[in-house]
Amino acid sequence: MAITTRERRNPVDKHDARRRALAESALRTLGELGYAKFSLREMANHSEFTHGVVHYYFADKLDLIVYCVQHYKATCITRYDSVIDESFAAEELLRAFVDKLGETIEDEAPMHRLWYDLRSQSMFEPGLADAVSHIDESLAEMVWRVMARYGELAGAQLVVGKPEAYAILDGIFQQALLGHQRDPQGDHLVQLKRQVMLLVPLMTMGLQSGLATEGGSADTPPF
Amino acid sequence: MAITTRERRNPVDKHDARRRALAESALRTLGELGYAKFSLREMANHSEFTHGVVHYYFADKLDLIVYCVQHYKATCITRYDSVIDESFAAEELLRAFVDKLGETIEDEAPMHRLWYDLRSQSMFEPGLADAVSHIDESLAEMVWRVMARYGELAGAQLVVGKPEAYAILDGIFQQALLGHQRDPQGDHLVQLKRQVMLLVPLMTMGLQSGLATEGGSADTPPF
DNA sequence: AGAAAATCTTGACACTCGCCAAGCTTCAAT
DNA sequence: ATTGAAGCTTGGCGAGTGTCAAGATTTTCT
Structure with a gap:
């Protein structure tokens, strides 16, 4: 049960890094299509992800977009x-x-x-x-x-x-x-x-x- | 063949009046749902029209919305x-x-x-x-x-x-x-x-x- | 009144959507 | 190497979409 900080932090860092990568991909597609025409499959087509992986990291589409908005904030x-x-x-x-x-x-x-x-x-x-x-x-x-x-x-x-x-x-x-x-x-x-x-x-x-x-x-x- | 001005103008007035009525109904629904969630069937449910009649007066959904925008202009x-x-x-x-x-x-x-x-x-x-x-x-x-x-x-x-x-x-x-x-x-x-x-x-x-x-x-x- | 034109309804079509479950792959730990 | 968990892909379900054709209905004109 000896869990070092590195062993504990790394998985959640990976998880968060993946969420960020998803969000950045989503932001690119959102900037291209706008909110109305944005779809998870369209985002998957314009990126390296498959359309299903989103639901492993986000509750639903809106959850992804909200995370995108918050991530966008940090950059600007x-x-x-x-x-x-x-x-x-x-x-x-x-x-x-x-x-x-x-x-x-x-x-x-x-x-x-x-x-x-x-x-x-x-x-x-x-x-x-x-x-x-x-x-x-x-x-x-x-x-x-x-x-x-x-x-x-x-x-x-x-x-x-x-x-x-x-x-x-x-x-x-x-x-x-x-x-x-x-x-x-x-x-x-x-x-x-x-x-x-x-x-x-x-x-x-x-x-x-x-x-x-x-x-x-x-x-x-x-x- | 005796077409009076009243006989000729009335039909197109009717046509335009109907277009305006459609547009006003669409504007109400658009103001409620926004562009992204707006659909012709949703508009029909919130009004007296059926979802099919739109395509008798407008080429497509975007044509209706553009007409709505132009109609909105006149009122404001x-x-x-x-x-x-x-x-x-x-x-x-x-x-x-x-x-x-x-x-x-x-x-x-x-x-x-x-x-x-x-x-x-x-x-x-x-x-x-x-x-x-x-x-x-x-x-x-x-x-x-x-x-x-x-x-x-x-x-x-x-x-x-x-x-x-x-x-x-x-x-x-x-x-x-x-x-x-x-x-x-x-x-x-x-x-x-x-x-x-x-x-x-x-x-x-x-x-x-x-x-x-x-x-x-x-x-x-x-x- | 009867014919013709305009108007509207209905139902179906092809398609896309978010979402999810089942299974597959990858990876880490023992 | 084996086991188990984590990560990911795939396919499909049900719902909802715009569009359109066929027919029903109403209106208009002779």
Whole structure:
């Protein structure tokens, strides 16, 4: 009965690693097909798994998807922390932030459209509500870290709170994603960057007239 | 062969009226179940129609849903025009606007969550993209009419353009709807009103310090 | 009234779905 | 090497899906 920690932990680590692998495969298919057209067999066809193995690791389809949502959270919640840590001036932070925004919309569009899909689904499928709500809260906190750091570096107070800042930037981001999906040739990414560089200063006090001082390519009037 | 205009127009009117009736029934079921769980038979069970009649009036399921989206547009595009026409001062317009926002979130939550669902679906189902895009554009114009009128009444210029104003208010509205669905007992409606009354002046020049002058119950600090 | 056209119902078709049980394979421990 | 558990595959069940054809019903026109 001498069970070392290694002997005990390894099986459950294997188990969890397998769950993660399943979840990552499911996330790929979900990002491709969306919640409505997602099926376990379709996921199996697009991966190395067989359609039956899911029920060995998850109670049912919804359990898998909820786990996917929670796993997705871990990968995206700290996405902008590097731009916070590596920026030491307000304009530098803002520029790094909008660049990262543009990158993620280009590189991970399927994951982002899936996120908006799942968030909408959570209004019809109560089983998703909790997991989605937690991610939304984490995203709001991530946005708030950027905004707080920006205010700190700019030496100005924020005139909006955490929910407002998140809702605003999320709305802007969502429109950019919709436009990018509808017409990938369009200039939605530069519009997104311009809009964020307009709105972030607007959400801080005393910087409303500082827009024109940034120069560069983002000084076109918004209308 | 004497075909009067009444004889000729009536049949196609009947046809279109029937299509509209089908669409309204489908919209009710869609608002209840969401796009993913919507089925023609489920719609038939919740209405006076039989599941087969749909294919007499629509090519297929997607054709029906696209028609639903377009029909939905007509009912919601002019929703805020009355508050524009009947308000003759900036604060009055703003108050009427936020009141209407709260009303629609209370009275037509199923339709609004359906809208966000369908907009997300349009990123996976290209057949929905055009119809959804047109509605989004119309909603942006509706928001812009309110904003333009507000700026006019306040005697101030807007510091954001049409896409920004719409994205911002849409993001705020969406968060309020999500919160209201997750927890109907919460105070998301008063938060929504407070947020909009903060942000609309913020989107106009020279009104940043005018927030405290409104008094009433919306003067709590945003953070 | 009778013919013709429009409208609707019904039932079946081919298909996909989540789920599960029975059996097979792999692996670890004695 | 043998045994037992863990992991996985396979096939199938029942339910549900969109679609459509055939026929019944209603409406419209001469």
